[in-house]
Amino acid sequence: MILQLGRNMKVNTEQFAALIFDLDGTLIDSMPLHNEAWIKTLRSHGHVLDERILYELAGIPTFETVNILNKRFSWNLDPATVTHQKESYYLSHLEEVKPNKDVVQIAKEHFRLKPMAIVTGGLRDKVKRVLESLNLNHLFDIIVCSEDTLSAKPSPEPFLFAASKLKQDPLECLVFEDGEAGMIGAKAAGMSVVKIIPSQFK
Numbered sequence: 001m002i003l004q005l006g007r008n009m010k011v012n013t014e015q016f017a018a019l020i021f022d023l024d025g026t027l028i029d030s031m032p033l034h035n036e037a038w039i040k041t042l043r044s045h046g047h048v049l050d051e052r053i054l055y056e057l058a059g060i061p062t063f064e065t066v067n068i069l070n071k072r073f074s075w076n077l078d079p080a081t082v083t084h085q086k087e088s089y090y091l092s093h094l095e096e097v098k099p100n101k102d103v104v105q106i107a108k109e110h111f112r113l114k115p116m117a118i119v120t121g122g123l124r125d126k127v128k129r130v131l132e133s134l135n136l137n138h139l140f141d142i143i144v145c146s147e148d149t150l151s152a153k154p155s156p157e158p159f160l161f162a163a164s165k166l167k168q169d170p171l172e173c174l175v176f177e178d179g180e181a182g183m184i185g186a187k188a189a190g191m192s193v194v195k196i197i198p199s200q201f202k
Contacts, residue, residue, distance in 0.1 A: 011106065011174075011194055013106070013110065013114070013174060016114070016172055016173060016174040016192070017114065017115070017168050017169065017172035017173065018114055018115045018116065018117070018163070018166050018168040018172065018173045018174070019106070019107070019110055019114055019115075019116045019117075019173070019174050019175075019176070020116070020117045020118070020119055020159065020162055020163075020173050020174070020175045020176070020186070020191070021103065021107060021116065021117070021118050021119070021140075021175075021176045022059060022118070022119060022120060022175075022176060022177045022178060022179065022182050022196075023118050023120035023122060023127060023130070023131075024058070024059070024120065024121075024122065024178075025058055025059075025100075025178035025179060025196065026100060026103055026176050026177060026178045026196045027099065027100055027103050027104060027107070027118070027136065027176075028097055028098065028099055028100055028130065028134065028136075029097065029098050029099070029100050030097045030130070031054075031055070031058065031178070032096075033090060033093055033096050033097060034054070034090060035051050035054045035055075036089075036093075037086045037087075037089040037090040037093075038054055038086055039051070039054075040089060041082060041085045041086040041089060042069075042077075042082075044085070045077060045082070047073075047075060047077075049069070055179075056180060057179075057181065058178060058179030058180070058181065058182075059120075059121050059153045059154075059177070059178075059179030059180075059181040059182040060121055060152060060153060060154075060179075060181050061121040061122070061123075061146040061152050062082075062083045062086055062087060062121075062123075063079045063080070063083045064079075064121075064152055066078075066079040066082045066083060067079055087123070087126060090126070091126060091129065094129065094130065094133055095133075097130060097133070097134070098134075099134050099136065100196070103176055103196060104136065106176070107136075107139050107140075108139065111139050115141050115142075115166040115167075115168060116139065116140050116141055116142075116166075117140055117141060117142035117143065117144060117162040117165065117166055118131075118140050118142070118143045118144065119144045119153075119158045119159055119162050119175075119182070120143075120144070120145055120146070121145075121146050121152050121153055121158075121181075122145055122146060123145060123146055123147065124143075124145040124146075124147055127143060127145050131143075141165075141166060142162055142165040142166055144158050144161055144162045144165070148161060149161050153179070153181040153182045153184070153185040154180075154181040154182070154184035154185045154188070155185055155188075156185050156186070156188035156189035156190075157185075158185065159173070159175065159185055159186050159189035159191060160189050163189070163191075170189045170190045170191050171190050171191070173189075173191045173192075174191065174192050174193075174194065175191045175192065175193045175194070176193075176194045176196055177193055177194070177195065177196060178195070178196040178197070183195065
């Protein structure tokens with residue numbers, strides 16, 4: 001099941017035992033900054049990339065995204081170097097990141113009523129800084145980051161790992177996601193998905 005959440009729309013969560021949220025582009029309106037960081041970093045290496053490709057790869061860890069881009073376009077970028085440059089730019093402009101109010105409101109309404117997790121392709125240190133800056137870290141029982149599983153989205157592994165940590169049946173978990181990779185992974189885990197519409201497309 002895939003539902004779609006636009007501005008001020010309500011989602012019926014009663015039938016689900018647990019809620020799982022993506023971070024970038026879902027709980028927080030960070031994709032414009034992530035894309036800006038990608039574009040500026042890649043430009044410094046002499047490459048231009050259509051922003052639509054970045055939305056296609058949303059939710060995939062930065063290091064793995066570089067590998068995908070190298071393979072797709074026959075580039076020879078060093079994943080470690082590009083990851084460091086891109087993430088450094090993002091963190092230096094962290095004040096530009098704002099919460100996605102509609103999605104955060106859902107999390108706040110279910111705080112201490114249902115177990116909740118974040119499943120993100122971000123590195124734990126960066127995720128911690130973002131959540132603390134927006135005062136969101138206390139809402140979630142479990143935070144699954146890229147370091148926690150061998151496979152990242154679109155694999156179902158991060159979602160199944162979150163469900164196991166929450167001690168919930170994956171079939172009873174509702175996932176909020178904006179990225180195609182995350183939606184594929186959540187569905188493969190047997191979970192229902194609410195598709196979040198990026199702010200610039202609402």
